[in-house]
Amino acid sequence: MKNFSVKFLSVFIIVIFMFPILYTISHSFMDEYQLKNDDMEIVPEIFNIQQYYEISVEKNEYFKLYINSAMMTAGVLLGQVTVSISAAYYLAVKKSRFSEILFLIYTFFMLLPLQITLIPNVLLYNSAERYLGLSIFNTHFAVILPGIFSTLGVFFLKQFFESMPQSYYEIAKIDGASNFEILIHVVLPYSKNAIAALCLLIFIENWNLIEQPLIFLSAMSKMPVSIYLNTLYASYRGIFYAGSVLFMFPVIYVFMKIRDKLKVMVLKISDERR
Numbered sequence: 031m032k033n034f035s036v037k038f039l040s041v042f043i044i045v046i047f048m049f050p051i052l053y054t055i056s057h058s059f060m061d062e063y064q065l066k067n068d069d070m071e072i073v074p075e076i077f078n079i080q081q082y083y084e085i086s087v088e089k090n091e092y093f094k095l096y097i098n099s100a101m102m103t104a105g106v107l108l109g110q111v112t113v114s115i116s117a118a119y120y121l122a123v124k125k126s127r128f129s130e131i132l133f134l135i136y137t138f139f140m141l142l143p144l145q146i147t148l149i150p151n152v153l154l155y156n157s158a159e160r161y162l163g164l165s166i167f168n169t170h171f172a173v174i175l176p177g178i179f180s181t182l183g184v185f186f187l188k189q190f191f192e193s194m195p196q197s198y199y200e201i202a203k204i205d206g207a208s209n210f211e212i213l214i215h216v217v218l219p220y221s222k223n224a225i226a227a228l229c230l231l232i233f234i235e236n237w238n239l240i241e242q243p244l245i246f247l248s249a250m251s252k253m254p255v256s257i258y259l260n261t262l263y264a265s266y267r268g269i270f271y272a273g274s275v276l277f278m279f280p281v282i283y284v285f286m287k288i289r290d291k292l293k294v295m296v297l298k299i300s301d302e303r304r
Contacts, residue, residue: 054271054275054278055275058082058271059081060081085272092276095253098254099237103233103236105174109177110177110180110232113184114182114183114184115187117184118183119187119209119213121133144241145241151175167248168246168248170252173246176242183232186227186231187221190221191221199216230285237256239256243257258273259273259274
């Protein structure tokens with residue numbers, strides 16, 4: 031009886047979380063509500079791909095903003111992974127008072143809400159334009175640069191690098207390997223699943239950007255598709271569901287590709303703790 035209750039509760043929770051997604055997908059194959067001729071009842075036309083046709087042909091600006099989202103997400107992803115690996119490796123290997131203080135500062139900034147960190151970015155961009163003549167506002171770099179130096183990746187990878195068996199580092203040093211060679215040939219192969227998990231987190235966070243584009247970008251043509259969805263719902267509700275499905279697809283696809291690596295990483299951590 032207890033097992034049945036647990037299974038029932040699990041299925042119930044899954045259904046609750048899946049209902050909005052299933053609702054959106056099902057309504058993306060329905061045309062706009064139409065009046066039925068005989069009794070004037072409002073009914074949807076099911077199994078119709080009209081929404082996808084309209085958003086692809088008649089409202090093709092959607093895919094232009096889709097490209098904007100892909101460019102900004104890819105820029106943040108590549109930059110943040112590079113910075114996070116380098117900084118996390120230094121903080122994990124260099125055991126000194128300076129590295130401990132630096133990591134505390136990183137942790138402090140990770141706890142700050144996004145709204146607080148946006149203000150220094152605005153001041154920095156204003157100073158760059160005033161003193162260096164670099165116009166960053168209303169460009170994709172205004173959104174990409176703060177994302178590259180996010181503290182989440184450094185915090186996440188540092189903990190994983192420190193969990194590696196110390197014998198790996200010692201054997202590599204005995205063989206005469208430099209810190210760079212240890213990072214490339216020892217740490218990265220061992221941490222590939224953790225890096226894949228970090229890539230998933232970065233991708234999801236930046237694919238759904240809202241606040242940063244609204245503050246740093248003014249031209250609608252440079253906005254990500256996450257901002258355009260609100261316009262679709264307000265003005266073109268007939269194709270909103272198709273746009274939402276297309277917006278969700280990259281996240282679901284990336285998760286399905288990386289989920290096996292996530293399982294391997296969790297099992298590896300569990301085995302090491304035992």
